[in-house]
Amino acid sequence: MPSSNERTLQPVNLPEDWQPESWRTRPAKQLPTYPDQAALAAVQEELRALPPLVTSWEILSLKQQLAEAQEGRRFLLQGGDCAENFGDCTSDVISNRLKVLLQMSLVLVHGMRLPVVRVGRFAGQYAKPRSADTETRDGVTLPCYRGDVVNAPAFTPEARIPDPRRMVRAHARSAMTMNFVRSLIDGGFADLHHPEYWGLEWVGESPLAEEYQRMVSGLGDAVRFMETLAGTQVHNLNRVDFYTSHEALLLPYEEANTRQVPRQWGWFNLSTHFPWIGVRTAALDGAHVEYFRGLRNPIGVKVGPTSTADELLRLIDVLNPDDEPGRLSLIHRMGATQIAERLPALLDAVRRSGRRVLWICDPMHGNTESTSNGYKTRRFDNIRSEIEQAFELHAAAGTRLGGVHLELTGEDVTECMGGARALTEIDLERAYKSQVDPRLNYEQALETAMLIVRKHAQGART
Numbered sequence: 001m002p003s004s005n006e007r008t009l010q011p012v013n014l015p016e017d018w019q020p021e022s023w024r025t026r027p028a029k030q031l032p033t034y035p036d037q038a039a040l041a042a043v044q045e046e047l048r049a050l051p052p053l054v055t056s057w058e059i060l061s062l063k064q065q066l067a068e069a070q071e072g073r074r075f076l077l078q079g080g081d082c083a084e085n086f087g088d089c090t091s092d093v094i095s096n097r098l099k100v101l102l103q104m105s106l107v108l109v110h111g112m113r114l115p116v117v118r119v120g121r122f123a124g125q126y127a128k129p130r131s132a133d134t135e136t137r138d139g140v141t142l143p144c145y146r147g148d149v150v151n152a153p154a155f156t157p158e159a160r161i162p163d164p165r166r167m168v169r170a171h172a173r174s175a176m177t178m179n180f181v182r183s184l185i186d187g188g189f190a191d192l193h194h195p196e197y198w199g200l201e202w203v204g205e206s207p208l209a210e211e212y213q214r215m216v217s218g219l220g221d222a223v224r225f226m227e228t229l230a231g232t233q234v235h236n237l238n239r240v241d242f243y244t245s246h247e248a249l250l251l252p253y254e255e256a257n258t259r260q261v262p263r264q265w266g267w268f269n270l271s272t273h274f275p276w277i278g279v280r281t282a283a284l285d286g287a288h289v290e291y292f293r294g295l296r297n298p299i300g301v302k303v304g305p306t307s308t309a310d311e312l313l314r315l316i317d318v319l320n321p322d323d324e325p326g327r328l329s330l331i332h333r334m335g336a337t338q339i340a341e342r343l344p345a346l347l348d349a350v351r352r353s354g355r356r357v358l359w360i361c362d363p364m365h366g367n368t369e370s371t372s373n374g375y376k377t378r379r380f381d382n383i384r385s386e387i388e389q390a391f392e393l394h395a396a397a398g399t400r401l402g403g404v405h406l407e408l409t410g411e412d413v414t415e416c417m418g419g420a421r422a423l424t425e426i427d428l429e430r431a432y433k434s435q436v437d438p439r440l441n442y443e444q445a446l447e448t449a450m451l452i453v454r455k456h457a458q459g460a461r462t
Helices: 004-008 037-049 056-070 091-112 165-186 209-230 251-256 287-292 309-319 339-353 380-397 442-461
Strands: 075-080 116-121 134-137 140-143 243-247 274-277 299-303 328-332 358-361 368-370 376-378 401-407
Touching: 037 165, 037 251, 056 075, 056 116, 056 358, 056 401, 075 091, 075 358, 075 442, 091 116, 091 165, 091 442, 116 401, 165 251, 251 287, 274 287, 287 309, 299 309, 309 328, 309 339, 328 339, 339 380, 358 380, 376 380, 380 401, 380 442, 401 442
Parallel strands: 075 116, 075 401, 116 243, 243 274, 274 299, 299 328, 328 358, 358 401
Antiparallel strands: 134 140, 368 376
8 A cells, every 4th residue: 555655745746737627628539529519518527426436545556566566576467358348247247357367367476476466457448449430331431439438339320429428327337347346356256265266167178277277276285385384364365456447548538537535636537547548549749648647547558669769758758757656557569570670669768768667568459460251350379479579578678577468358259369279260250259359268368377477487587
């Protein structure tokens, strides 16, 4: 938890000229056009009156853990759906997603011997950026689908009209998701005394199941050994910290959830613990950067292959002028074929500047492709390659890879090719469920966690 000094100390460069609506003076990308501005304003007022989804002390606790990750004393695991949809706000979908992240974190803790910061891409990931404002089918042009918080995926004029009431529905479903996750964790769902409860029945025959079970047995033995030495049960092993994150894309929604709280200075986005800025909206003079610079939350910024060292350093100056520990995470998503060429200059520039950031690898978004049968997919070999190269490039630059950012699901989907079962283009047709981007299934996610452990161990030996 943050110290009393952290709770009261104000930064040198407190942005006194900033308000939650300051972003409206800047060019805004990736925002829908609402036909009824009065209805939009009314929804924002309704959201401002609703209870927050997270608390300021949870946000500051996460910031402290991310500061420790910057120093190599923790590792961040951030994962979840590419985009949530209202229909998936069910107990099975939520609990399976949580199980996958818990199992991955178990592998990481066991293999890396580090505490893991667990951050889900859920309870708010309802908006998605798009490459175009409109979509045309059979000569008919309609607004594009921007996620359930904005409009519906059905290709009809009624479905595609941006509806501000959807923001209230998104807030409600985020609250239900958070409530269920908190209840599961507080009830012992993540109890390290019983990691065998985290299993997913459909993966019983997974090629990785035996290796995972060995880890589970080893962890159970270690817990019992510690308790034998202590002569009592280690009670803090029956729960874990878990945080939420989403891309803060829909600024009217984010603005309405940004508040001041008693006995704290500054403004908090209380719809999530850890918001991030996407590549498409990271312009220095843009609305999203203007909005983010005034928040006390820890924040992330996606960094793509077109980012330059000068632009990145100026962005760091705007978003973290006081070089606050745990404040800023840089999430690089270069693609397996470009990371070796594009990332080293950025790592070198930030290292030379002496600025404190948490480097995170997103091996998903730079490796998307379309197959001959029309599916958007990602090859597991490319995902693995980008992670491996990221570890190696950070080691060569004298920097530290402190986390990963993944799109994954606990469902039995076939959206990414390759992995433990060597999925092919033909397999994609069997269980392709994503409305936006392809996700790792359970086996591929667990294989990724094991890969991270191996690369971390290799780096520790060199």
